[in-house]
Every structure is written in structure tokens, then in C-alpha cells.
Amino acid sequence: MKSLKKQRRIQIIAITIVALIVATGLIGYAMRDGINFFRSPSEVIAAPPSPAEVFRIGGLVEVGSLQRGQGETVRFSVTDGGATVPVEYTGVLPDLFEEDQGMVGLGSYDGTVFTATEILAKHDEDYMPKEVVDALKEQGVYQEPSDG
Template sequence: MKGLKKKRRVQVILLAAVALVISTGLIGYAMRDGINFFRSPTQIVAEPPAETETFRLGGLVEEGSIVRGQGEVVSFNVTDGGETVRVTYAGVLPDLFAENQGMIGTGRYVNGVFEASEILAKHDETYMPREVVDALKEQGVYQEPDGS
């Protein structure tokens, strides 16, 4: 009787381990398109990503770089103080999108231009995404907002 209980216990443990491995694999497979890595303009210029990779680009919108094209197409430059990347976006920009302000875009880097599918802008005067702050600090151009 003791041998049967031990055998059954080993079978249950093996079955649980197999179920855990399968569920982990399925979760990873389901999330593969939902994970977007953040990159600064300096990182993109130094090591350009594959054209098929979707990622997030963040930085400051360069002053005087916003160009409105036909319809809803807008192009502008994003900088982190070290490098600059050209961005194109077809859509309506957020109301708080402006020059010299922080932004994060999701999209792909194709032929030296970041083609954004989504643009996020700051939500108040002092907010800037953490990733953008870190990239600007790395370049030595981040300035603390006034506490007033």
C-alpha cells in the first residue's frame, strides 16, 4: 500500500510540473505582442532595431520641428539631448502635445524614421514619463521642474 501512495504522489507532482510548464509557455506566447520595450533616441541611433520590432520611443519634442502634412499626418523630431530621431504619426495628437515637452510613442523604426501608431503626451505641467526622465538624466540635460 505504501508503494502505491508513493507512486501516486510522484505522478501528481509530475502532472503539476507539466501543467505549470505548459501554462507558463501559453502565457508567454499570449504576451509576446503585448510587451513593448522603451528606447531613447541615443539607443536607437547607436543600435537600430529591426523594422519588424514594435517598441516605445521617448524624449522631448524638438522645438521648431513639428510639420503638419496632408490630412492628419504630422512629423516631428524627438531628442534626448544626445541624438534626434524623426517621427511620423498619422492621427490626432493629444491636446497637451507641444514642442519642448515630453512624449512617448509606440511604433516601428523604418528606414531611419520612427513610424508611430500611438502618441502619449504629458498630462500636466510637471509630469514627464519616468523612462524619458531617465534618458534625459543619462544625457545630462534633465532639469528638475519648478516646485511652485
């Protein structure tokens, strides 16, 4: 009788462990597309990611680089002071998007041009995404916003 109870307990524990492993694997598999790493232009140039990898790039929109193409296609360059990456985006830009301001783009890099699927711009005169500030500080380009 004891042997049967002990065997049943071991089976339940084994099934529970297998179920936890499967659940963890499924959660990880489902989240793999939702994780987008941030890279500065210097990091992209130094170690270009594969063309299939989707990531975020951020920095300042280079002055004089904004070109509006046919339709909704826009080309510009993003820089962190150490490197510059050309960006191409088709769509409507945020209202606050302009040159010499912080931006973050989501997309992929083919070795020449970063093709963005989404562009985010600053939301007030002092805001810049933390990753962009950190990348600019590493390059020694970041200036603290003035109070007014």
C-alpha cells in the same frame, strides 16, 4: 499495495509539474506582445532595433520640427539632447502635445523614421515620464521644473 500508492503519487506529481510548465509557457506566449521596451533617441541611433520590433521612444519634441501633412499625418523629431529621431504619426495628437515638451510614442523604427501608432503627451506643466527624465539626465540635458 504500497507500490501502487507510490506509483500513483509519482504520476500525480509528474502531471502537476507538466501542467505548471505548460501554463507558464502559455502565459509567457500570451504576454510577449504586451511587453514594449523603452528606448531613448540615442539608444535607437546607437543600436537600431529591427523593423518588426515594437517599442516606446521618448524625449522632447524638437523645436521647429513639427510639420502637419495631409489629413491626420504629422511629422516631427524627438530628441534627448544627444540624438534626434524623426517620427511620423497618423492620427489625432493629444491636446497637450507641443514642441519642446515631453512625449512617448509607441511604434517601430525602419532605420530612418520611427512610425508611431500611439503618441502620449505630458498631462500637466511639470510631468514627464520617468524613462524620459532618466534619458535626459543621462545626456545632461534635464532641468528640474521650477515651482512656479
